[in-house]
Amino acid sequence: MTSRPTSHEASPRLPNYLDASVDPETLTHSKGSLAQALVRQGLVRQAMRGGGDGLPLLRGIVAQTLAGVSGEEQVLVFAERVWCLRQLAHTLRERHGIEAHVADGHVKGAEFEELKERFDAGEYPVLLLSRIGQEGHNLQAASALTHLDLPWVPTGLEQRVGRAARPGSRHASVATYIPYVRGAALEHVVSVLAPRSGEHHQILESFQGVPASESTVATQLGEIIGQVAEHKAVEGWAATAARLRVAASVFGS
Numbered sequence: 001m002t003s004r005p006t007s008h009e010a011s012p013r014l015p016n017y018l019d020a021s022v023d024p025e026t027l028t029h030s031k032g033s034l035a036q037a038l039v040r041q042g043l044v045r046q047a048m049r050g051g052g053d054g055l056p057l058l059r060g061i062v063a064q065t066l067a068g069v070s071g072e073e074q075v076l077v078f079a080e081r082v083w084c085l086r087q088l089a090h091t092l093r094e095r096h097g098i099e100a101h102v103a104d105g106h107v108k109g110a111e112f113e114e115l116k117e118r119f120d121a122g123e124y125p126v127l128l129l130s131r132i133g134q135e136g137h138n139l140q141a142a143s144a145l146t147h148l149d150l151p152w153v154p155t156g157l158e159q160r161v162g163r164a165a166r167p168g169s170r171h172a173s174v175a176t177y178i179p180y181v182r183g184a185a186l187e188h189v190v191s192v193l194a195p196r197s198g199e200h201h202q203i204l205e206s207f208q209g210v211p212a213s214e215s216t217v218a219t220q221l222g223e224i225i226g227q228v229a230e231h232k233a234v235e236g237w238a239a240t241a242a243r244l245r246v247a248a249s250v251f252g253s
Helices: 018-022 024-029 033-040 043-048 057-069 082-096 109-120 154-161 185-208 216-234 238-250
Strands: 002-008 075-078 100-103 126-129 144-147 175-181
Touching (some): 018 185, 024 033, 024 082, 057 075, 057 082, 082 126, 100 109, 154 185, 154 216, 185 238
Parallel strands (some): 075 126, 075 144, 100 126
């Protein structure tokens, strides 16, 4: 598998909210007092136009990227926050004319099965999955994965990857996109997830002979770990940067 992490500068940044760093418009749906205060102060509105085309920065970049590859690729998009998926799907349809569907908890079983069958048949190019669709589904027609956010534990990431990278896949490799705003919440998630993954795979290697460099987590995070470690070191987080470099060495990066 190949990984294509990309980072982008943005201002203002809202690092306390994973969903805000992915797509600040999600805060307009939040019942949290801090989120509502940010909305009232107009900060969320500014961030929603921060990409220069009237869209939040990350959503605009991801939509453009997926629109560019959708003619040749079948793409799965993952996120924990349903509103991030819905807003991206809306942008793909309205701005780029790309047929995209969201499978979340509001989608009934029969409707989900139809979405999977149509995706597998190549009838539309982008299927966006909330947590409910990230385990137990065969979507091996996909040739590209996009993580709008990352889970906190290795098994969550492995379950996502397992939707496409599985025995019988139609593709020799599956490309991965991990777009993120530099300095925002995804870097913190990586700083937690990568060391956990390194420890997990060191245990597997010891008892089961599974090299960490061959794990799905390594192929997803190997490149991005170095980027985040460098940024943490520049910001003065020396201990965090050191842990990340240890995890990267476990993965052979």
